[in-house]
Amino acid sequence: MSANMLEVKDLHAYYGKSHVLQGVDFKVGRGEIVSLLGRNGVGRSTTCKAIMGLVAPHGTIEFDGESVAGLKSHQVARRGIGYVPEDRLIFSGLTTRENLEMGAKKVGAKTGWSLQDAYELFPRLSERADVKADLLSGGEQQMLTMCRTLMGDPKLIMIDEPTEGLAPQIVSQVGDFLLAIADKGISVLLVEQRLSIAMRVSHRVYVMGHGRIVFEGTPADLEADDSVRREWLEV
Amino acid sequence: MRPTLSHFAVAGSPVMLESIVFSVLNGLLYGMLLFMLASGLTLIFGMMGVLNFAHASFYMLGAYCAYTISSYTNFWVALILAPLFVGFLGALTERFGLRNVHKHGHVAELLLTFGLVYVIDELVVLIWGQIPVNYAIPPSLDFTLFTLFGTSFPAYRAFILFVAIAMFGAIYLLLVRTRVGMIIRAALSHPEMVGALGHDVPRIFTLVFAFGTGLAGLAGVMAGNYYITEPGMAFSMGPIVFVVVVFGGLGSLGGALAASLIIGLVTTFAVSLNYSIADLLAAVGLGLDGANIAGGLAHIDLSRIGQMLPYLMMVLILIFRPRGLMGARES
């Protein structure tokens, strides 16, 4: 058993001729919460998409000791990587409950996460179970996408900017949620722009700039490093 | 024959009523046939973003296969086997054609289905010849169901309506009540997310394509003997189905149903209105004699308009409501 859940080495990705990822390296350990920080447009979302097989990856992606580079996205998902995209991609024609059921890979499969777990954690989802999901508020939709992905019983979950556009008290709810799932032994890769939540929940943080990693350390290391924050994070 | 005053009085209301009742029935019938084709086409588009130009060609294949199968066995066997066979051909088309050109974008996919139209056309002529084949309504359904105001309503028309409605119910239940249906509905909005949740989207595409072309095949089985089974049938059905799907909103099943019925009724009424106005003109004395020319003009204009109406409706809806009646996306 490999020590790392996810290990990415020298990852490159392209949109047409534009070379967006230029050799990204990072690791996520078992049960670890790792944040990938950086300004808009540095390639954090593309990193997630390349891991998921939604953008063609060039380089090494090892998950749980096996290569997943070049697999189709449903195969990557079946290996145990869960993905919560930035734009949430709620299935608008489906109800809240159906959206959650879409996360389960098989009917009635025994998963670490059930509808009941989701409803317990977010009672709002249970109240709105039979409502069309596009009628939910932004915060509710964010809870829904995270729970939807958990229904597939991932070993690692990648969450892309979950707090974008959310009110402060909901941001703190998202933070609690991340800690709760890490408690269950699920590894978390959190993509963020908001420093506060990343500093609160992460074991380690990476900072990205221009398609590669420019800083690696603990939240305390980043706290101490004014120059990195000024050059790569503050707007 | 010059109509008498009493003839006119009799002709006034019952003829109008008869024409309305039969136009509604025939309009519904035509609309449901359109829907059998449009539902598959719109589902395929909604999921894959591919407008399958060859959809009506699969409809034609359904009719020809039913002709051949029923000549060896009977209509009922053909009713089951022909759509299955056409659906199988659809699955092959998706699996070995569309899926391979998918990476080159939608234009390549579109061109592939466009080429397929001509390939299927030539194959049909090669196998079954230029002239219409004798694909007839089965004797067990070849009788008059009822007679209203002296006009008879054939049982086969009722059968088509019945099959179309049953098919609509089946699609509805499949989409709303089953897990496969739920995955298909989800893939209508975000196919890449469905894949990222671990569902084999390419396989679902093949399934939907096979299902859609199978439905087109079923429509061919039902319509081939009601109309005529001949090599031109794909070309005569293709554009109107396209219109229905655009009018209803690309990717929307509810929209396809509404548009099918609207266009079915509108075209049927345009034709019957045409006849009844000609009747009316004849009845008031503008018949065969002096006003021949005026009557002729009215006749030609109205039937032309009837033919043109669906296309005009498509153009107007594209201008004023680009996403169609119920479509989700622009374009």
Ligand SMILES: Nc1ncnc2c1ncn2[C@@H]1O[C@H](COP(=O)(O)OP(=O)(O)O)[C@@H](O)[C@H]1O
């Ligand atoms: N679909 C796309 N096509 C072309 N360029 C893209 C696409 N998506 C993102 N990009 C570009 O790639 C770069 C990295 O984007 P992204 O990974 O979304 O950054 P981040 O998530 O860090 O904000 C940006 O310059 C962006 O403009």
Ligand SMILES: [Mg+2]
């Ligand atoms: Mg992003």
